[in-house]
Amino acid sequence: MADAASNDGFVVFDRVQKSYDGETLVVKDLNLSIARGEFLTMLGPSGSGKTTCLMMLAGFETATHGDIRLDGQPINNIPPHKRGIGMVFQNYALFPHMTVAENLAFPLEVRKIGKSEREAKVKRALDMVQMGAFGGRRPAQLSGGQQQRIALARALVFEPELVLMDEPLGALDKQLREHMQFEITRLAHDLGITTVYVTHDQTEALTMSDNVAVFDDGRIQQLAPPDLLYEKPENSFVAQFIGENNTLEGVVTEMKGDTCIVKLDDGEVIDATPINVSNVGDRTLVSIRPERVEYNKDRLQQGVHTLKAEVLEFIYMGDIFRTRLRVAGNDEFIIKTRNAPDVERLTPGQQIEIGWLPADCRALDT
Numbered sequence: 001m002a003d004a005a006s007n008d009g010f011v012v013f014d015r016v017q018k019s020y021d022g023e024t025l026v027v028k029d030l031n032l033s034i035a036r037g038e039f040l041t042m043l044g045p046s047g048s049g050k051t052t053c054l055m056m057l058a059g060f061e062t063a064t065h066g067d068i069r070l071d072g073q074p075i076n077n078i079p080p081h082k083r084g085i086g087m088v089f090q091n092y093a094l095f096p097h098m099t100v101a102e103n104l105a106f107p108l109e110v111r112k113i114g115k116s117e118r119e120a121k122v123k124r125a126l127d128m129v130q131m132g133a134f135g136g137r138r139p140a141q142l143s144g145g146q147q148q149r150i151a152l153a154r155a156l157v158f159e160p161e162l163v164l165m166d167e168p169l170g171a172l173d174k175q176l177r178e179h180m181q182f183e184i185t186r187l188a189h190d191l192g193i194t195t196v197y198v199t200h201d202q203t204e205a206l207t208m209s210d211n212v213a214v215f216d217d218g219r220i221q222q223l224a225p226p227d228l229l230y231e232k233p234e235n236s237f238v239a240q241f242i243g244e245n246n247t248l249e250g251v252v253t254e255m256k257g258d259t260c261i262v263k264l265d266d267g268e269v270i271d272a273t274p275i276n277v278s279n280v281g282d283r284t285l286v287s288i289r290p291e292r293v294e295y296n297k298d299r300l301q302q303g304v305h306t307l308k309a310e311v312l313e314f315i316y317m318g319d320i321f322r323t324r325l326r327v328a329g330n331d332e333f334i335i336k337t338r339n340a341p342d343v344e345r346l347t348p349g350q351q352i353e354i355g356w357l358p359a360d361c362r363a364l365d366t
Contacts, residue, residue, distance in 0.1 A: 012067075013030045014068070015029055016030040016063045018056060018061065038194055043201075044214060049215050050198050058087060085160055087166075088165040093151065104153055148168060156191070165198065169181065185207075206226040212229050235364055247285050249286075250265055251284070259358045260363055284365070290322075291336045295309070309325040309351070309352050310349070311323060311346045311348050311351075313348060314347060320338055323335050
């Protein structure tokens with residue numbers, strides 16, 4: 001869980017709550033500190049509170065309780081157009097009757113910037129997104145990817161210190177989406193811009209971010225860099241929401257330092273790392289990533305508990321093999337192995353033994 005907000009962040013949410021009806025909180029006591037130049041993604045399912053947080057930061061929604069600060073200054077009562085924040089939306093929000101150059105010039109005109117300086121800034125912003133030759137076109141004459149580049153350029157044209165992005169790549173096809181992920185990340189870091197990005201796409205969050213705040217039920221469930229979020233989820237929601245994950249249910253039968261013994265519901269026994277279980281008798285959902293499971297006997301460590309497994313499905317995916325197993329009564333247990341000459345190709349019906357390091361198996365809440 002996120003700790004109390006640090007006072008020295010560039011963007012700070014301090015005990016922020018939001019209710020639309022005066023009864024139900026859609027954001028609950030949010031404490032979040034974002035450093036200058038950081039790329040932070042707010043990730044979570046629909047209704048988790050992430051977009052509401054972004055809209056409060058932008059000024060389109062008002063916090064019911066608590067303070068939001070930008071560079072040390074409270075901004076709760078400052079209207080959106082005076083916050084100096086760049087915004088990029090999923091639907092681009094370009095003015096259809098204006099040319100591309102006029103769209104980019106508009107936020108500069110609002111800020112009373114002179115014509116020659118406007119033209120220089122527009123040219124620089126278009127060049128940043130490789131759209132320098134498109135200034136005279138209208139949005140309807142551009143592809144979806146080109147419109148998204150223009151929307152990004154418009155958010156950057158007045159050189160804001162903070163840019164907010166709300167599902168900006170949702171309308172793009174997979175290949176273009178992946179290309180734009182790298183473009184946006186590169187631009188944000190090259191320009192030193194603090195970026196707050198909202199998505200429900202976990203791959204996008206892991207690919208682009210310095211830190212990811214995983215939202216559920218109006219709270220941040222975990223705030224961490226992408227690798228820690230994936231490798232060391234702090235609760236079962238994060239483990240299930242981030243990446244593919246195997247789970248087995250059981251009861252803690254022994255606590256021994258950095259590990260615990262879990263008796264699974266079918267009677268099998270495994271080692272795990274206790275995360276948010278602390279007592280013998282606690283029920284737990286153990287979490288194991290598919291790529292951490294080993295079935296080659298030569299690679300299974302001595303002393304590690306192994307489980308019997310039946311191969312149900314073997315899928316060749318080019319760079320990896322994806323195998324579905326029946327393990328401890330779970331017919332959806334997945335393992336992923338790299339495609340290499342020394343890796344055995346399994347066949348449906350085959351009986352194997354699997355195992356993993358206790359450090360890769362996390363005993364979480366149920």
